[in-house]
Amino acid sequence: MILISRRNISLMAGVACAAALTAGAIISADAQEAPAIGAPAPDFTVETVSGETFSMADYADRTVVLEWVNPGCPYVQRHYNTGSIPSMQVDATADDVVWVAVNSTNPNHRDYLEGAELQAYVDEHGGAPSALILDPEGEIGRLYDARRTPDIFIVHEGEVAYIGAVDDRNTADAAAAEGATNYVRAALTSISAGEEIAQPETLRYGCTVKYS
């Protein structure tokens, strides 16, 4: 028989408590608040499709656009077929804005594309994002509470500045979207002019993000 001293008991109790707290923290991590306007943008570091490392923290003094993309979604197709999103990617990156397209489709879904396939789709449509990111586990998507494609988040100097849709037309039909008001261009213009964004949140539309 061995007697473990009382100090060791408290040590063991401490370890047990720490384990319980860790478990609690892991569980509650899923339940964290979705980002709100003005709140710090959740940080993440990930390898891009082209093999570079992308970290939100590296762009704390810049404007970053996060676009949720899924080429299988008719609403995304509308924006790529009409050049609406590709032209914004070209213009924004020319203005020193970082444009990140994230695909959170899970690998078991029929819409899933490998990195090269996604890159090819974006290239074919004349897109020019700063980074293309695959998020097969949906971690980044859930971090930002992205629910639809194409959802747009604009982060300015580390704070969430815009959450919403590309434009005011909830339709996959290009003809019905003619004359749409583009919220993202308006927001980026306001940011570069140092003005307040008139509509920092807009009604999002599109397909569900195909989370696993």
Added chain:
Amino acid sequence: MRPLRRWPAALIAGVSAALAASTAAQAGEGVIDRSENVEAQLVSAANAVAPGEDVQLALRLRMDPHWHTYWRNPGDAGEPTRIDWDLPEGFEAGDLTWPAPHALPFEGVLTNYGYEGEILLPVTLSAPVDLAVGTPVTISAHATWLECEDICIPGDADLAIELQTVEGSAAPDRRWAGRIAETIEQAPRPEGLSAGLERADDGRVELSITGDALAPLLEAGGRAEPHFFPFDGSMLDHNAAQPAVFGSDGLLMTLTPAFGLRDALVELAGVLVFETGGERRAIELTAATEGAVEIGAVGAAGGGGSSASGGGGSLSGALDFFSGGGGLIGLIIGGFLGGLILNLMPCVFPVLSIKAFGFAKRAHDHPGEVRRHGLVFLAGVLVSFLALGGLLAALQASGASAGWGFQLQNPLFVTALAMLMFAIGLNLIGAFEIGGGLQNVGGGLAARGGDVGAFFTGVLAVIVATPCTAPFMAGALGFALTQPAYVSLITFAAIGLGLAAPFVVLSFAPGLLRMLPKPGAWMDAFRQFLAFPMFLTAVWLVWVLARQSGAEAVLAALAAMTALAFLIWAFRQARSASGLGALIGRAAAALVFIAAITGVALTAGAPSAQAIVTAEEEAWSPERVAALRAEGRSVFVDFTAAWCITCQFNKRVALTRRSVQDAFTENDVVFLTADWTSRDALIADELARYGRSGVPLYLLFAPEGDPLILPQLLTESIVIDAVNRVSGE
């Protein structure tokens, strides 16, 4: 991803003309057009229209199994169905009438509002006063929608219906008049409800509603599952839970605002949907911003209506009482009984019985000290239960789908618990002894150290009790967690009181203690024997882990348990060694232990998909249930989890028995398993739909109507009776 082309328009026109010319049956029904997954048609309540009169048309949509289209507010994704009319001169079409929508949750991340199966969207068509009678008119329209399964495809249809023109009033069309009228009758409309909005302290919005039309809802309480569907998509977080409190005159729903309602309160209009007595009711309402309306005394409502659970006669009725049907008092009694029964669970009993014998030994010499220990133990139990309840309530408030046993969905927690059980077993069998910490068998402790020991025995009792959901407890907790935080905390406290009760009673009644056998040498043997239930609990937890995370996690957990045993052995050896040798021995043991724990952390965290459902059990999904019912088959859904003892018990004694299996086969009931061993928001949502926060839940669906909810404790006859009842025998 373009949809397959629909039928060429020319063909439609040709078929339409041919049918219209050849048969009167065509009147009242337009041509059918299809997209990839949806069939569309215009139908009419009358086959003719008169000058200056209205006629009810409807857009009929029939979705293929698993596919859905959307309500006027599609929710988080999707697009409402639209219709563009091409009408003859002078005709006018009104707006679509939208039947009550269904919430369609998707992966727990978002919620859409829409329809599955077949729906009618009625619309009023007005004919001009100067309509020329005698020549048929053709009403044409182009309908567009979004059809979704796990992918979404835009769908559209070119529609036309021909109507005769007559004087006076037109005769109703037999096929469609009734169904269109019924759809309009059931569609939500204002029924004199008063509603107000107020900002809650946490930034959410409280929608209070009163009115005579709510009476059946208030009577059914939480089981009516009220849900508010806003017309404007920017007002609410569609995916957030809508906890409701029921008063004597109305209900108060706490809604999570989206950006349209976040900064300032604006008028909020939408549809309140609830189910009572198997009937789905929908009422339109507009909430003013002037503040709350009075909903009357809270807790008074929710009488013992038993329509929702008709499972097992009086047993079911009793469970119903403890599951919210009996109000707060029922919850407290149910919780207390559940806590009391927890004492007998195999994981709790050894820990507490040893403690009780420790009492017996000391009660003679130090009765005062034993009483104090009893109270301190009670405090330990209550604090732990309230902490657990608070954590659950906080998780729920933040929108996570957590329920009782949620911590067991975390493989790391399961591993830690298995190691704790193993360690307690080693301790009981005498591999090592803790210096008067967990149980006071050794005696001779300073009073203060004993207090700490008693408190942590309480904490330990709660920790080891978490895998065991006792009867009565699940129902009480399930309902309590759908109630405001204070109700669930009171219920948790009641369970804690029940768990601690035998102990506290013992410590205050030395007379009872004397009835226990006298401590002696036999106690060592008994104590060692009690190690085996603990080892078995550990074995069971490792099995849970295997189902959750696969073989690697089991390997890591068993290695960690071996390392734990090694650590204990090494410490023992080190005691007899001296100086450097002891130090090296302890350091080596600690290193091995840390390495093993790291291994657990790396492997146990990753859930393995293959472990979730065994081959012979078909996995549950709402779509699968809908599809089977559409085929006219009945469905039994077993909401279960590997870590749920009650579930495993029911499986052994009822569900897997030959007689039950035969009853399923004979009555063509399909058995689906919803395995909640790992986190699954879809299952959590479905549990919440039936007012539960945890498993087990047994649902028996007939092809039509509401499911039968079976009791949480099953017997062969309960299941067989239910199956026979559903099959109409």
